[in-house]
Amino acid sequence: MREVVDGVFELALGYVNVHVIVTDDGLVLVDTGLPKGVKVLERSLRSIGRTLDAVTMVLITHHHPDHAGSLAVVRARAGATAVAHAADAPHLTGAIPQARPTGFMAKLVTRAIGTPEPTKLDKLVTGDGGEVVPxxxxxxxxxxxxxxxxxxxxxxxxxxxxxxAATHLKGVLSGPPPGPATADAERAAESLTRLAGLEFENAVFGHGQPIIGGAAEQFRQLRP
Known part of the structure:
Protein backbone atom coordinates (compact mmCIF):
# COMPACT_ATOMS: atom_id res chain seq x y z
CA MET A 1 0.00 0.00 0.00
CA ARG A 2 1.48 3.36 -1.01
CA GLU A 3 0.11 6.89 -0.76
CA VAL A 4 -0.25 8.41 -4.23
CA VAL A 5 -1.44 11.86 -3.12
CA ASP A 6 -2.74 13.07 0.22
CA GLY A 7 -5.25 10.53 1.50
CA VAL A 8 -5.29 8.40 -1.68
CA PHE A 9 -3.59 5.01 -1.45
CA GLU A 10 -2.85 2.41 -4.11
CA LEU A 11 -2.73 -1.30 -3.40
CA ALA A 12 -1.24 -3.53 -6.09
CA LEU A 13 -2.94 -6.93 -6.00
CA GLY A 14 -0.86 -8.84 -8.50
CA TYR A 15 -1.55 -7.21 -11.86
CA VAL A 16 -4.55 -5.13 -10.76
CA ASN A 17 -4.72 -2.05 -8.51
CA VAL A 18 -7.26 -1.19 -5.84
CA HIS A 19 -7.48 2.39 -4.58
CA VAL A 20 -8.44 3.69 -1.15
CA ILE A 21 -9.67 7.23 -0.54
CA VAL A 22 -9.62 8.51 3.03
CA THR A 23 -12.58 10.83 3.73
CA ASP A 24 -13.99 12.44 6.86
CA ASP A 25 -16.74 9.79 6.90
CA GLY A 26 -14.55 6.72 6.38
CA LEU A 27 -12.87 4.93 3.51
CA VAL A 28 -14.01 4.80 -0.09
CA LEU A 29 -12.69 1.92 -2.21
CA VAL A 30 -12.39 2.18 -5.96
CA ASP A 31 -12.73 -1.46 -7.04
CA THR A 32 -11.99 -4.47 -4.83
CA GLY A 33 -9.62 -6.64 -6.84
CA LEU A 34 -9.87 -10.34 -7.49
CA PRO A 35 -12.07 -12.85 -5.68
CA LYS A 36 -10.37 -14.20 -2.57
CA GLY A 37 -8.46 -10.93 -2.20
CA VAL A 38 -10.07 -9.64 0.98
CA LYS A 39 -7.38 -10.94 3.35
CA VAL A 40 -4.67 -9.02 1.47
CA LEU A 41 -6.89 -5.94 1.46
CA GLU A 42 -7.38 -6.23 5.21
CA ARG A 43 -3.65 -6.52 5.86
CA SER A 44 -2.97 -3.50 3.68
CA LEU A 45 -5.58 -1.40 5.46
CA ARG A 46 -4.05 -2.31 8.81
CA SER A 47 -0.69 -1.04 7.53
CA ILE A 48 -2.21 2.47 7.36
CA GLY A 49 -4.02 2.09 10.67
CA ARG A 50 -7.44 1.27 9.20
CA THR A 51 -9.74 -1.74 9.15
CA LEU A 52 -12.26 -3.14 6.67
CA ASP A 53 -15.04 -1.88 8.94
CA ALA A 54 -14.00 1.68 8.05
CA VAL A 55 -15.05 1.18 4.39
CA THR A 56 -18.29 3.07 3.85
CA MET A 57 -18.54 2.93 0.05
CA VAL A 58 -17.20 0.88 -2.88
CA LEU A 59 -17.10 2.50 -6.31
CA ILE A 60 -16.88 -0.11 -9.05
CA THR A 61 -15.36 0.92 -12.37
CA HIS A 62 -16.69 -2.14 -14.25
CA HIS A 63 -17.88 -5.67 -13.71
CA HIS A 64 -14.78 -7.67 -14.69
CA PRO A 65 -13.80 -10.09 -11.90
CA ASP A 66 -10.31 -8.65 -11.41
CA HIS A 67 -11.95 -5.35 -10.45
CA ALA A 68 -15.18 -6.40 -8.72
CA GLY A 69 -14.23 -9.88 -7.58
CA SER A 70 -14.48 -9.20 -3.84
CA LEU A 71 -17.36 -6.71 -3.91
CA ALA A 72 -19.90 -9.07 -2.32
CA VAL A 73 -17.58 -9.91 0.57
CA VAL A 74 -16.58 -6.30 1.26
CA ARG A 75 -20.18 -5.12 1.06
CA ALA A 76 -21.36 -7.81 3.47
CA ARG A 77 -18.55 -7.52 5.99
CA ALA A 78 -18.16 -3.74 6.03
CA GLY A 79 -21.78 -2.82 5.41
CA ALA A 80 -20.51 -0.59 2.63
CA THR A 81 -22.64 1.08 -0.04
CA ALA A 82 -21.93 -0.53 -3.42
CA VAL A 83 -22.02 1.74 -6.48
CA ALA A 84 -21.79 0.76 -10.17
CA HIS A 85 -23.24 1.77 -13.52
CA ALA A 86 -26.69 0.45 -14.40
CA ALA A 87 -25.38 -1.12 -17.63
CA ASP A 88 -22.95 -3.32 -15.68
CA ALA A 89 -25.31 -4.04 -12.80
CA PRO A 90 -26.77 -7.32 -14.17
CA HIS A 91 -23.28 -8.85 -14.25
CA LEU A 92 -22.69 -7.90 -10.62
CA THR A 93 -26.08 -8.91 -9.24
CA GLY A 94 -26.13 -12.26 -11.01
CA ALA A 95 -29.02 -11.38 -13.35
CA ILE A 96 -26.56 -12.18 -16.16
CA PRO A 97 -24.63 -15.27 -15.06
CA GLN A 98 -20.86 -15.27 -15.19
CA ALA A 99 -19.58 -16.68 -18.47
CA ARG A 100 -18.27 -20.20 -18.10
CA PRO A 101 -14.59 -20.48 -19.07
CA THR A 102 -13.64 -22.64 -22.02
CA GLY A 103 -10.30 -24.29 -22.58
CA PHE A 104 -7.98 -25.94 -20.09
CA MET A 105 -5.92 -22.84 -19.19
CA ALA A 106 -8.97 -20.60 -18.77
CA LYS A 107 -10.57 -23.12 -16.42
CA LEU A 108 -7.32 -23.46 -14.49
CA VAL A 109 -7.03 -19.68 -14.03
CA THR A 110 -10.66 -19.40 -12.94
CA ARG A 111 -10.16 -22.16 -10.39
CA ALA A 112 -7.08 -20.37 -9.03
CA ILE A 113 -8.59 -16.89 -8.68
CA GLY A 114 -12.13 -17.93 -7.79
CA THR A 115 -15.52 -16.77 -9.05
CA PRO A 116 -17.11 -13.51 -7.86
CA GLU A 117 -20.22 -13.85 -5.73
CA PRO A 118 -23.24 -11.90 -6.94
CA THR A 119 -24.39 -9.04 -4.73
CA LYS A 120 -26.97 -6.31 -4.51
CA LEU A 121 -26.04 -2.79 -5.53
CA ASP A 122 -27.09 0.13 -3.37
CA LYS A 123 -26.70 2.96 -5.87
CA LEU A 124 -26.68 2.95 -9.66
CA VAL A 125 -24.92 5.42 -11.92
CA THR A 126 -27.17 6.10 -14.91
CA GLY A 127 -25.47 9.09 -16.50
CA ASP A 128 -22.47 11.08 -15.42
CA GLY A 129 -21.42 14.39 -14.01
CA GLY A 130 -23.15 13.79 -10.68
CA GLU A 131 -21.44 13.37 -7.33
CA VAL A 132 -21.63 9.81 -6.03
CA VAL A 133 -20.15 11.03 -2.75
CA PRO A 134 -19.14 14.59 -1.84
CA ALA A 165 -10.51 3.23 -19.60
CA ALA A 166 -6.74 3.74 -19.86
CA THR A 167 -3.52 2.04 -18.80
CA HIS A 168 -0.11 3.43 -17.88
CA LEU A 169 2.53 0.72 -18.21
CA LYS A 170 6.29 1.36 -18.20
CA GLY A 171 5.70 5.07 -18.65
CA VAL A 172 3.43 4.68 -21.69
CA LEU A 173 -0.16 5.90 -21.50
CA SER A 174 -2.60 4.05 -23.74
CA GLY A 175 -6.17 2.80 -23.99
CA PRO A 176 -7.69 -0.25 -22.28
CA PRO A 177 -5.54 -3.33 -21.65
CA PRO A 178 -4.98 -5.33 -24.85
CA GLY A 179 -7.02 -8.42 -25.59
CA PRO A 180 -10.59 -9.43 -26.33
CA ALA A 181 -12.04 -8.20 -23.01
CA THR A 182 -12.78 -4.72 -24.44
CA ALA A 183 -16.40 -4.79 -25.56
CA ASP A 184 -16.31 -1.81 -27.94
CA ALA A 185 -12.97 -0.41 -29.10
CA GLU A 186 -14.56 2.56 -30.87
CA ARG A 187 -16.41 3.70 -27.75
CA ALA A 188 -13.26 3.11 -25.70
CA ALA A 189 -11.41 5.57 -27.95
CA GLU A 190 -14.24 8.10 -27.58
CA SER A 191 -14.03 7.74 -23.79
CA LEU A 192 -10.30 8.48 -23.87
CA THR A 193 -10.99 11.68 -25.78
CA ARG A 194 -13.66 12.60 -23.27
CA LEU A 195 -11.29 12.10 -20.35
CA ALA A 196 -8.75 14.31 -22.12
CA GLY A 197 -11.27 17.15 -21.91
CA LEU A 198 -11.39 17.04 -18.11
CA GLU A 199 -9.14 18.87 -15.68
CA PHE A 200 -6.99 16.75 -13.34
CA GLU A 201 -3.39 16.77 -12.25
CA ASN A 202 -3.08 13.11 -11.27
CA ALA A 203 -4.35 9.80 -12.60
CA VAL A 204 -4.39 6.25 -11.27
CA PHE A 205 -5.22 3.11 -13.19
CA GLY A 206 -6.54 -0.40 -12.75
CA HIS A 207 -3.36 -1.59 -14.45
CA GLY A 208 -0.07 0.25 -14.36
CA GLN A 209 1.57 3.06 -12.47
CA PRO A 210 0.07 6.40 -11.38
CA ILE A 211 0.79 9.71 -13.09
CA ILE A 212 1.51 12.43 -10.57
CA GLY A 213 1.35 15.90 -12.07
CA GLY A 214 0.40 16.88 -15.62
CA ALA A 215 -1.83 13.83 -16.11
CA ALA A 216 -4.56 15.54 -18.15
CA GLU A 217 -1.97 16.89 -20.58
CA GLN A 218 -0.73 13.36 -21.21
CA PHE A 219 -4.31 12.27 -21.98
CA ARG A 220 -4.65 15.19 -24.41
CA GLN A 221 -1.59 13.99 -26.31
CA LEU A 222 -3.49 10.76 -27.03
CA ARG A 223 -6.29 12.55 -28.90
CA PRO A 224 -6.66 11.39 -32.53
Missing part, protein backbone atom coordinates in the same frame (compact mmCIF):
# COMPACT_ATOMS: atom_id res chain seq x y z
CA UNK A 135 -16.06 15.50 -3.87
CA UNK A 136 -16.21 12.49 -6.21
CA UNK A 137 -17.89 12.68 -9.63
CA UNK A 138 -18.77 9.69 -11.81
CA UNK A 139 -17.80 9.87 -15.50
CA UNK A 140 -19.35 7.26 -17.81
CA UNK A 141 -16.51 5.93 -19.97
CA UNK A 142 -17.93 2.99 -21.93
CA UNK A 143 -15.81 0.78 -24.12
CA UNK A 144 -14.08 -1.70 -21.85
CA UNK A 145 -17.63 -2.58 -20.80
CA UNK A 146 -20.93 -0.84 -21.56
CA UNK A 147 -21.11 0.45 -18.02
CA UNK A 148 -17.49 1.35 -17.37
CA UNK A 149 -17.19 4.36 -15.04
CA UNK A 150 -14.18 6.49 -14.19
CA UNK A 151 -14.22 8.69 -11.09
CA UNK A 152 -12.82 12.18 -10.55
CA UNK A 153 -11.82 13.22 -7.05
CA UNK A 154 -11.64 16.91 -6.17
CA UNK A 155 -8.31 16.77 -4.32
CA UNK A 156 -4.66 17.61 -5.03
CA UNK A 157 -5.59 19.37 -8.27
CA UNK A 158 -7.87 16.50 -9.28
CA UNK A 159 -7.32 12.73 -9.19
CA UNK A 160 -8.73 10.62 -12.03
CA UNK A 161 -9.47 6.98 -11.23
CA UNK A 162 -9.39 5.68 -14.79
CA UNK A 163 -10.11 2.01 -14.11
CA UNK A 164 -9.59 0.23 -17.44
Missing amino acids: GIVAVHTPGRTRGHVSYLLDRAGGVLFAGD
Whole structure:
Protein backbone atom coordinates (compact mmCIF):
# COMPACT_ATOMS: atom_id res chain seq x y z
CA MET A 1 0.00 0.00 0.00
CA ARG A 2 1.48 3.36 -1.01
CA GLU A 3 0.11 6.89 -0.76
CA VAL A 4 -0.25 8.41 -4.23
CA VAL A 5 -1.44 11.86 -3.12
CA ASP A 6 -2.74 13.07 0.22
CA GLY A 7 -5.25 10.53 1.50
CA VAL A 8 -5.29 8.40 -1.68
CA PHE A 9 -3.59 5.01 -1.45
CA GLU A 10 -2.85 2.41 -4.11
CA LEU A 11 -2.73 -1.30 -3.40
CA ALA A 12 -1.24 -3.53 -6.09
CA LEU A 13 -2.94 -6.93 -6.00
CA GLY A 14 -0.86 -8.84 -8.50
CA TYR A 15 -1.55 -7.21 -11.86
CA VAL A 16 -4.55 -5.13 -10.76
CA ASN A 17 -4.72 -2.05 -8.51
CA VAL A 18 -7.26 -1.19 -5.84
CA HIS A 19 -7.48 2.39 -4.58
CA VAL A 20 -8.44 3.69 -1.15
CA ILE A 21 -9.67 7.23 -0.54
CA VAL A 22 -9.62 8.51 3.03
CA THR A 23 -12.58 10.83 3.73
CA ASP A 24 -13.99 12.44 6.86
CA ASP A 25 -16.74 9.79 6.90
CA GLY A 26 -14.55 6.72 6.38
CA LEU A 27 -12.87 4.93 3.51
CA VAL A 28 -14.01 4.80 -0.09
CA LEU A 29 -12.69 1.92 -2.21
CA VAL A 30 -12.39 2.18 -5.96
CA ASP A 31 -12.73 -1.46 -7.04
CA THR A 32 -11.99 -4.47 -4.83
CA GLY A 33 -9.62 -6.64 -6.84
CA LEU A 34 -9.87 -10.34 -7.49
CA PRO A 35 -12.07 -12.85 -5.68
CA LYS A 36 -10.37 -14.20 -2.57
CA GLY A 37 -8.46 -10.93 -2.20
CA VAL A 38 -10.07 -9.64 0.98
CA LYS A 39 -7.38 -10.94 3.35
CA VAL A 40 -4.67 -9.02 1.47
CA LEU A 41 -6.89 -5.94 1.46
CA GLU A 42 -7.38 -6.23 5.21
CA ARG A 43 -3.65 -6.52 5.86
CA SER A 44 -2.97 -3.50 3.68
CA LEU A 45 -5.58 -1.40 5.46
CA ARG A 46 -4.05 -2.31 8.81
CA SER A 47 -0.69 -1.04 7.53
CA ILE A 48 -2.21 2.47 7.36
CA GLY A 49 -4.02 2.09 10.67
CA ARG A 50 -7.44 1.27 9.20
CA THR A 51 -9.74 -1.74 9.15
CA LEU A 52 -12.26 -3.14 6.67
CA ASP A 53 -15.04 -1.88 8.94
CA ALA A 54 -14.00 1.68 8.05
CA VAL A 55 -15.05 1.18 4.39
CA THR A 56 -18.29 3.07 3.85
CA MET A 57 -18.54 2.93 0.05
CA VAL A 58 -17.20 0.88 -2.88
CA LEU A 59 -17.10 2.50 -6.31
CA ILE A 60 -16.88 -0.11 -9.05
CA THR A 61 -15.36 0.92 -12.37
CA HIS A 62 -16.69 -2.14 -14.25
CA HIS A 63 -17.88 -5.67 -13.71
CA HIS A 64 -14.78 -7.67 -14.69
CA PRO A 65 -13.80 -10.09 -11.90
CA ASP A 66 -10.31 -8.65 -11.41
CA HIS A 67 -11.95 -5.35 -10.45
CA ALA A 68 -15.18 -6.40 -8.72
CA GLY A 69 -14.23 -9.88 -7.58
CA SER A 70 -14.48 -9.20 -3.84
CA LEU A 71 -17.36 -6.71 -3.91
CA ALA A 72 -19.90 -9.07 -2.32
CA VAL A 73 -17.58 -9.91 0.57
CA VAL A 74 -16.58 -6.30 1.26
CA ARG A 75 -20.18 -5.12 1.06
CA ALA A 76 -21.36 -7.81 3.47
CA ARG A 77 -18.55 -7.52 5.99
CA ALA A 78 -18.16 -3.74 6.03
CA GLY A 79 -21.78 -2.82 5.41
CA ALA A 80 -20.51 -0.59 2.63
CA THR A 81 -22.64 1.08 -0.04
CA ALA A 82 -21.93 -0.53 -3.42
CA VAL A 83 -22.02 1.74 -6.48
CA ALA A 84 -21.79 0.76 -10.17
CA HIS A 85 -23.24 1.77 -13.52
CA ALA A 86 -26.69 0.45 -14.40
CA ALA A 87 -25.38 -1.12 -17.63
CA ASP A 88 -22.95 -3.32 -15.68
CA ALA A 89 -25.31 -4.04 -12.80
CA PRO A 90 -26.77 -7.32 -14.17
CA HIS A 91 -23.28 -8.85 -14.25
CA LEU A 92 -22.69 -7.90 -10.62
CA THR A 93 -26.08 -8.91 -9.24
CA GLY A 94 -26.13 -12.26 -11.01
CA ALA A 95 -29.02 -11.38 -13.35
CA ILE A 96 -26.56 -12.18 -16.16
CA PRO A 97 -24.63 -15.27 -15.06
CA GLN A 98 -20.86 -15.27 -15.19
CA ALA A 99 -19.58 -16.68 -18.47
CA ARG A 100 -18.27 -20.20 -18.10
CA PRO A 101 -14.59 -20.48 -19.07
CA THR A 102 -13.64 -22.64 -22.02
CA GLY A 103 -10.30 -24.29 -22.58
CA PHE A 104 -7.98 -25.94 -20.09
CA MET A 105 -5.92 -22.84 -19.19
CA ALA A 106 -8.97 -20.60 -18.77
CA LYS A 107 -10.57 -23.12 -16.42
CA LEU A 108 -7.32 -23.46 -14.49
CA VAL A 109 -7.03 -19.68 -14.03
CA THR A 110 -10.66 -19.40 -12.94
CA ARG A 111 -10.16 -22.16 -10.39
CA ALA A 112 -7.08 -20.37 -9.03
CA ILE A 113 -8.59 -16.89 -8.68
CA GLY A 114 -12.13 -17.93 -7.79
CA THR A 115 -15.52 -16.77 -9.05
CA PRO A 116 -17.11 -13.51 -7.86
CA GLU A 117 -20.22 -13.85 -5.73
CA PRO A 118 -23.24 -11.90 -6.94
CA THR A 119 -24.39 -9.04 -4.73
CA LYS A 120 -26.97 -6.31 -4.51
CA LEU A 121 -26.04 -2.79 -5.53
CA ASP A 122 -27.09 0.13 -3.37
CA LYS A 123 -26.70 2.96 -5.87
CA LEU A 124 -26.68 2.95 -9.66
CA VAL A 125 -24.92 5.42 -11.92
CA THR A 126 -27.17 6.10 -14.91
CA GLY A 127 -25.47 9.09 -16.50
CA ASP A 128 -22.47 11.08 -15.42
CA GLY A 129 -21.42 14.39 -14.01
CA GLY A 130 -23.15 13.79 -10.68
CA GLU A 131 -21.44 13.37 -7.33
CA VAL A 132 -21.63 9.81 -6.03
CA VAL A 133 -20.15 11.03 -2.75
CA PRO A 134 -19.14 14.59 -1.84
CA GLY A 135 -16.06 15.50 -3.87
CA ILE A 136 -16.21 12.49 -6.21
CA VAL A 137 -17.89 12.68 -9.63
CA ALA A 138 -18.77 9.69 -11.81
CA VAL A 139 -17.80 9.87 -15.50
CA HIS A 140 -19.35 7.26 -17.81
CA THR A 141 -16.51 5.93 -19.97
CA PRO A 142 -17.93 2.99 -21.93
CA GLY A 143 -15.81 0.78 -24.12
CA ARG A 144 -14.08 -1.70 -21.85
CA THR A 145 -17.63 -2.58 -20.80
CA ARG A 146 -20.93 -0.84 -21.56
CA GLY A 147 -21.11 0.45 -18.02
CA HIS A 148 -17.49 1.35 -17.37
CA VAL A 149 -17.19 4.36 -15.04
CA SER A 150 -14.18 6.49 -14.19
CA TYR A 151 -14.22 8.69 -11.09
CA LEU A 152 -12.82 12.18 -10.55
CA LEU A 153 -11.82 13.22 -7.05
CA ASP A 154 -11.64 16.91 -6.17
CA ARG A 155 -8.31 16.77 -4.32
CA ALA A 156 -4.66 17.61 -5.03
CA GLY A 157 -5.59 19.37 -8.27
CA GLY A 158 -7.87 16.50 -9.28
CA VAL A 159 -7.32 12.73 -9.19
CA LEU A 160 -8.73 10.62 -12.03
CA PHE A 161 -9.47 6.98 -11.23
CA ALA A 162 -9.39 5.68 -14.79
CA GLY A 163 -10.11 2.01 -14.11
CA ASP A 164 -9.59 0.23 -17.44
CA ALA A 165 -10.51 3.23 -19.60
CA ALA A 166 -6.74 3.74 -19.86
CA THR A 167 -3.52 2.04 -18.80
CA HIS A 168 -0.11 3.43 -17.88
CA LEU A 169 2.53 0.72 -18.21
CA LYS A 170 6.29 1.36 -18.20
CA GLY A 171 5.70 5.07 -18.65
CA VAL A 172 3.43 4.68 -21.69
CA LEU A 173 -0.16 5.90 -21.50
CA SER A 174 -2.60 4.05 -23.74
CA GLY A 175 -6.17 2.80 -23.99
CA PRO A 176 -7.69 -0.25 -22.28
CA PRO A 177 -5.54 -3.33 -21.65
CA PRO A 178 -4.98 -5.33 -24.85
CA GLY A 179 -7.02 -8.42 -25.59
CA PRO A 180 -10.59 -9.43 -26.33
CA ALA A 181 -12.04 -8.20 -23.01
CA THR A 182 -12.78 -4.72 -24.44
CA ALA A 183 -16.40 -4.79 -25.56
CA ASP A 184 -16.31 -1.81 -27.94
CA ALA A 185 -12.97 -0.41 -29.10
CA GLU A 186 -14.56 2.56 -30.87
CA ARG A 187 -16.41 3.70 -27.75
CA ALA A 188 -13.26 3.11 -25.70
CA ALA A 189 -11.41 5.57 -27.95
CA GLU A 190 -14.24 8.10 -27.58
CA SER A 191 -14.03 7.74 -23.79
CA LEU A 192 -10.30 8.48 -23.87
CA THR A 193 -10.99 11.68 -25.78
CA ARG A 194 -13.66 12.60 -23.27
CA LEU A 195 -11.29 12.10 -20.35
CA ALA A 196 -8.75 14.31 -22.12
CA GLY A 197 -11.27 17.15 -21.91
CA LEU A 198 -11.39 17.04 -18.11
CA GLU A 199 -9.14 18.87 -15.68
CA PHE A 200 -6.99 16.75 -13.34
CA GLU A 201 -3.39 16.77 -12.25
CA ASN A 202 -3.08 13.11 -11.27
CA ALA A 203 -4.35 9.80 -12.60
CA VAL A 204 -4.39 6.25 -11.27
CA PHE A 205 -5.22 3.11 -13.19
CA GLY A 206 -6.54 -0.40 -12.75
CA HIS A 207 -3.36 -1.59 -14.45
CA GLY A 208 -0.07 0.25 -14.36
CA GLN A 209 1.57 3.06 -12.47
CA PRO A 210 0.07 6.40 -11.38
CA ILE A 211 0.79 9.71 -13.09
CA ILE A 212 1.51 12.43 -10.57
CA GLY A 213 1.35 15.90 -12.07
CA GLY A 214 0.40 16.88 -15.62
CA ALA A 215 -1.83 13.83 -16.11
CA ALA A 216 -4.56 15.54 -18.15
CA GLU A 217 -1.97 16.89 -20.58
CA GLN A 218 -0.73 13.36 -21.21
CA PHE A 219 -4.31 12.27 -21.98
CA ARG A 220 -4.65 15.19 -24.41
CA GLN A 221 -1.59 13.99 -26.31
CA LEU A 222 -3.49 10.76 -27.03
CA ARG A 223 -6.29 12.55 -28.90
CA PRO A 224 -6.66 11.39 -32.53
